[in-house]
Amino acid sequence: MRAARILVFLGVLILLVLIPVVGRGTYFQHLGFLTFLFIILSVGWNLVGGYAGQVSFGHVVFFGIGAYTTAILWLRGIPQLLTIPLAGIVAALYGLLWGWPCLRLRGPYFSIATIGVGEATRLLALNLENLTGGAGGLTLPTPEDIHFYLAGFYYLAFLLMVGSLLISAWVRNSRFGLGLFAIRMDEDAAEALGVHAFRYKILALLLSGFLVGLAGSLYAQYILYIDPGTVFGFSMSVNMILMPIIGGIGTLWGPVLGAVIFTVIQDRIMTLSLNLWGFSFKLVQFHLLVYGALLVLIILFEPRGLVGLAERVHRRISRWRQARAVIETAG
Amino acid sequence: MGVILEGKGVTKYFGGLAAVHNVDFQVQEGEIFGLIGPNGAGKTTLFRTIAGIYAPTSGRIFFRGQDITGLKPYVICRLGITTTHQVVRPFLEMSVLENVMVGASFGREWVTGETRDVRKEAMRVLEFTGLASKADVLARNLTLPDRKRLEIARALATRPTVLLLDEVVAGLNPTETLQTMQLIREIRDQGITIVMVEHVMQAVMGISDRIMVLNYGEKIAEGSPQEVATNPQVISAYLGTSHAL
Amino acid sequence: MTTDLAILLVSAVLVAGVYATMSYGLALIFGVMKVINLSHAGAVMLGAYIAYVLIVGLRMNPFIATVLVVPPLFFLLGVLLERVFVRPVRKAPPIASLLLLFGVWLMMQNIAYIIWTGEVRTITTPYTMMRFKVGEVPINVNRLAVFLVGAITLLLLHQFMTRTYLGKAIRATAQDSTAAKLAGINTDQIDMVAFGLGTALAGMAGALTSLIYAFDPNFGGSYMLKSFCIVVLGGVESFLGVALGSLILALAEALSVLWIRAGMQDFVSFVVLIVALLVTPGGLPGLLQKRYAVRPR
Numbered sequence: 001m002r003a004a005r006i007l008v009f010l011g012v013l014i015l016l017v018l019i020p021v022v023g024r025g026t027y028f029q030h031l032g033f034l035t036f037l038f039i040i041l042s043v044g045w046n047l048v049g050g051y052a053g054q055v056s057f058g059h060v061v062f063f064g065i066g067a068y069t070t071a072i073l074w075l076r077g078i079p080q081l082l083t084i085p086l087a088g089i090v091a092a093l094y095g096l097l098w099g100w101p102c103l104r105l106r107g108p109y110f111s112i113a114t115i116g117v118g119e120a121t122r123l124l125a126l127n128l129e130n131l132t133g134g135a136g137g138l139t140l141p142t143p144e145d146i147h148f149y150l151a152g153f154y155y156l157a158f159l160l161m162v163g164s165l166l167i168s169a170w171v172r173n174s175r176f177g178l179g180l181f182a183i184r185m186d187e188d189a190a191e192a193l194g195v196h197a198f199r200y201k202i203l204a205l206l207l208s209g210f211l212v213g214l215a216g217s218l219y220a221q222y223i224l225y226i227d228p229g230t231v232f233g234f235s236m237s238v239n240m241i242l243m244p245i246i247g248g249i250g251t252l253w254g255p256v257l258g259a260v261i262f263t264v265i266q267d268r269i270m271t272l273s274l275n276l277w278g279f280s281f282k283l284v285q286f287h288l289l290v291y292g293a294l295l296v297l298i299i300l301f302e303p304r305g306l307v308g309l310a311e312r313v314h315r316r317i318s319r320w321r322q323a324r325a326v327i328e329t330a331g
Numbered sequence: 332m333g334v335i336l337e338g339k340g341v342t343k344y345f346g347g348l349a350a351v352h353n354v355d356f357q358v359q360e361g362e363i364f365g366l367i368g369p370n371g372a373g374k375t376t377l378f379r380t381i382a383g384i385y386a387p388t389s390g391r392i393f394f395r396g397q398d399i400t401g402l403k404p405y406v407i408c409r410l411g412i413t414t415t416h417q418v419v420r421p422f423l424e425m426s427v428l429e430n431v432m433v434g435a436s437f438g439r440e441w442v443t444g445e446t447r448d449v450r451k452e453a454m455r456v457l458e459f460t461g462l463a464s465k466a467d468v469l470a471r472n473l474t475l476p477d478r479k480r481l482e483i484a485r486a487l488a489t490r491p492t493v494l495l496l497d498e499v500v501a502g503l504n505p506t507e508t509l510q511t512m513q514l515i516r517e518i519r520d521q522g523i524t525i526v527m528v529e530h531v532m533q534a535v536m537g538i539s540d541r542i543m544v545l546n547y548g549e550k551i552a553e554g555s556p557q558e559v560a561t562n563p564q565v566i567s568a569y570l571g572t573s574h575a576l
Numbered sequence: 577m578t579t580d581l582a583i584l585l586v587s588a589v590l591v592a593g594v595y596a597t598m599s600y601g602l603a604l605i606f607g608v609m610k611v612i613n614l615s616h617a618g619a620v621m622l623g624a625y626i627a628y629v630l631i632v633g634l635r636m637n638p639f640i641a642t643v644l645v646v647p648p649l650f651f652l653l654g655v656l657l658e659r660v661f662v663r664p665v666r667k668a669p670p671i672a673s674l675l676l677l678f679g680v681w682l683m684m685q686n687i688a689y690i691i692w693t694g695e696v697r698t699i700t701t702p703y704t705m706m707r708f709k710v711g712e713v714p715i716n717v718n719r720l721a722v723f724l725v726g727a728i729t730l731l732l733l734h735q736f737m738t739r740t741y742l743g744k745a746i747r748a749t750a751q752d753s754t755a756a757k758l759a760g761i762n763t764d765q766i767d768m769v770a771f772g773l774g775t776a777l778a779g780m781a782g783a784l785t786s787l788i789y790a791f792d793p794n795f796g797g798s799y800m801l802k803s804f805c806i807v808v809l810g811g812v813e814s815f816l817g818v819a820l821g822s823l824i825l826a827l828a829e830a831l832s833v834l835w836i837r838a839g840m841q842d843f844v845s846f847v848v849l850i851v852a853l854l855v856t857p858g859g860l861p862g863l864l865q866k867r868y869a870v871r872p873r
Contacts, residue, residue, distance in 0.1 A: 053671075055671050055674070055675070101850060101854055102850065102853075104854065105853055105854070107669070107670050107671060108612050108670045108671060108674050109853055111612075111671070111674060112612065112804050112849070112853070113849065113850055113853055115801060115804075116801060116804075116846040116849045116850055117846070117850070119798075119801065119842065119846055120842075120843050120846040120847070123839070123840055123842060123843045123846075124843070126839065127837065127839055127840055175436045175437075175449075178429075178432065178433055178436055179433070179436070179437065181422070181424075181425065182422055182425075182433045185422040185423060185424055185425065186420050186422060188384075188404075188420070189416070189420040189421075189422065190433065191403070191404045191405045191408075192382065192384075192404050192405075192408060192413070192414055192416070193405075193408060193413070193433055193434050193437050193438060193485065193486075193489055194405050194408035194409050194413075194434075194437035194438040194439070194489055195405055195433070195437050196405045197405070234797075238682075241675070245675070285686070285689065285690060286686060286690075287686075288682045288683065288685050288686035288689070289682070289683050289686035289687065289690075291679070291682055292678075292679040292680065292681070292682030292683035292684075292685075292686065293679070293683060294679075295675060295676070295678065295679030295682070296661065296676055296679040296680060296683070299665065299672050299675055299676045299679070300661075300664055300665070300676070303668075303672065
């Protein structure tokens with residue numbers, strides 16, 4: 001059983017690594033890149049929203065800051081690849097700026113505040129035209145060998161995705177992570193046991209912001225065009241909440257699962273249409289309905305998302321197996 | 332042995348109401364110090380003021396001579412004073428062991444050089460408090476007596492010098508109460524000073540070395556259990572003036 | 577110069593009226609159920625569309641449509657939402673209802689999009705362009721009417737809350753739901769009524785506002801953020817506090833035009849929101865209470 005799982009895992013890994021080689025510039029490479037990015041976003045959000053329990057509706061700010069930092073610095077002559085860690089750092093620092101006042105708020109109040117932060121940042125990007133290019137956004141120079149360039153970023157995104165997963169796993173098993181979980185469940189009780197809740201929340205936000213900022217930087221360098229509506233849009237914040245919730249908020253693999261499913265749905269929704277009763281529906285019209293319904297269904301019936309569902313099924317199966325074993329030995 | 336915890340003129344107002352008014356107290360190291368009084372007397376407020384959940388409106392609190400007035404709860408825990416809650420608050424989605432591991436991972440500052448194996452420490456505390464067999468049970472599936480026990484275990488895991496127990500036997504039947512009292516004695520024998528708020532008279536009278544009585548936020552008596560039990564002011568506070576005569 | 581200032585102030589007051597009407601529903605639901613109703617924006621948006629259907633489609637009188645038809649319809653909607661979506665997660669942590677109602681909002685947006693497409697709509701009535709002058713200050717009849725309806729609503733709500741049994745039961749549940757239960761109040765029913773009433777108010781606000789501004793399925797989002805701001809400023813104890821908070825926000829936005837460009841006005845409300853959240857746990861009334869150490873009521 002164990003061996004089979006490892007084999008499948010390696011198989012998927014090899015497949016992912018080979019895609020740009022086999023299918024240069026194909027649809028699968030683009031989809032792969034986006035999926036990796038979304039996984040980083042999802043895992044990053046999960047550190048704050050899942051582990052620490054602080055549900056942020058404004059996480060897109062890190063993505064946008066990362067994207068714009070890279071774009072602005074690159075256009076001013078800073079070496080392209082150097083802008084990546086810088087983007088992450090600037091994003092994290094921005095998190096410190098708004099996190100310092102906002103993480104003093106509890107639960108839903110924090111969430112409401114993050115909506116405000118997200119929209120305020122978008123307005124800033126829209127209006128500080130000299131810096132950000134305003135509504136028109138920023139266009140980045142097209143490289144010479146575009147295929148090689150994009151393939152390179154595919155691998156970079158892959159590496160960063162793996163890195164973010166490793167970080168997430170490390171946090172889970174560390175004292176830091178234990179403190180975050182305690183804060184999520186009962187912040188006051190955690191404080192009474194010596195956990196410096198505020199500092200831990202800030203640290204989680206910094207780490208999360210750094211990762212999401214990196215993703216933003218990669219996005220800017222791959223798509224080569226950014227504007228406030230896309231990289232600071234509220235819908236991106238919504239996506240960052242949806243993915244971990246669908247997959248399983250607060251777990252290690254949940255955000256990954258959620259991101260994969262989400263990217264697939266997004267992609268299918270954009271292109272498919274349904275033929276019912278003589279009418280042809282373009283599915284893209286329904287995406288908010290689908291996400292809203294998913295959110296509602298998950299919270300009502302399986303708050304722990306797909307991971308929770310899988311665990312429930314697993315438990316049922318093992319209980320069924322136990323019962324069978326008992327019957328067989330008895331009979 | 333000396334004074335380990337001391338309060339001078341501790342006062343806490345909520346709006347215009349004095350929950351605690353000008354209370355002085357001294358707790359000797361290694362003793363079990365009881366805090367009693369009728370409902371609303373201010374016992375839990377005083378506790379919470381010591382624990383750092385509230386900052387006193389006026390007055391000072393000292394721990395081993397160090398002024399700890401107004402420090403945040405996590406700082407006070409790190410200094411060595413840990414509080415349990417009247418309404419128990421276990422981390423519901425964690426197992427018993429994980430709950431205690433939180434206490435063991437944090438809590439009082441480790442002296443540099445001490446090695447720590449958090450899991451082993453946690454198991455040791457679970458064995459000491461009799462919860463070892465339930466180590467993997469999810470906290471939300473525990474009965475009330477076990478949850479109260481867990482609350483104590485978790486607090487113990489923080490390696491406190493002073494343990495503040497807020498109504499730890501409330502809601503327990505007589506057998507469970509006796510078991511908890513025995514546990515408290517064993518904790519004290521480990522060298523931990525205990526301050527306990529209690530309503531259940533047998534528990535606090537039978538176990539405390541000294542007792543302080545509050546009424547309407549003011550201290551009305553302090554002394555050994557016998558002295559306090561026969562103090563007319565205390566009796567009238569609980570039962571009404573006619574009984575004191 | 578004074579004329580400009582007067583125009584600014586009058587405009588701010590009228591806008592405050594709109595904001596206040598938008599916010600009563602949110603304040604009520606939060607005050608009674610301690611639930612942050614993110615579907616509020618959806619109700620506002622649907623209120624605008626229903627008004628559109630009634631006034632433009634069915635040629636109904638605007639006054640009758642917005643004040644007499646929309647509120648009862650949305651009361652029923654609110655009751656339905658409460659029973660189906662909110663009731664099951666009352667015992668769960670508050671984040672559950674937050675996310676759930678957010679999902680409901682998303683669904684509402686999409687439903688509006690499907691039925692009416694993303695096209696921006698406006699409602700034009702004979703009153704839309706009417707205006708008269710008070711001194712040098714022009715006042716638009718439509719906006720004045722919306723303001724007046726908002727003011728009358730405030731009065732009626734106040735009477736309802738203080739004079740009727742149901743109103744008092746609602747206030748009791750808002751202050752202390754356990755005590756209310758002990759006093760024999762069926763808090764489950766009260767929750768239902770509160771959510772229904774809150775949604776009705778939101779729908780009415782949307783309907784009224786549709787007479788002034790253009791709208792599309794995204795309508796309501798930015799108003800909701802301002803409403804949060806107002807509710808935090810004004811506290812959830814009284815509707816008067818909401819009205820006061822609305823005035824403060826509207827004035828802040830109006831005056832901010834003097835320093836920052838028009839597009840950034842929303843930025844002001846966000847800043848005020850954050851500051852308000854940090855500084856005033858009980859809204860301004862709570863702040864005043866703390867300052868003067870009045871005996872707790």
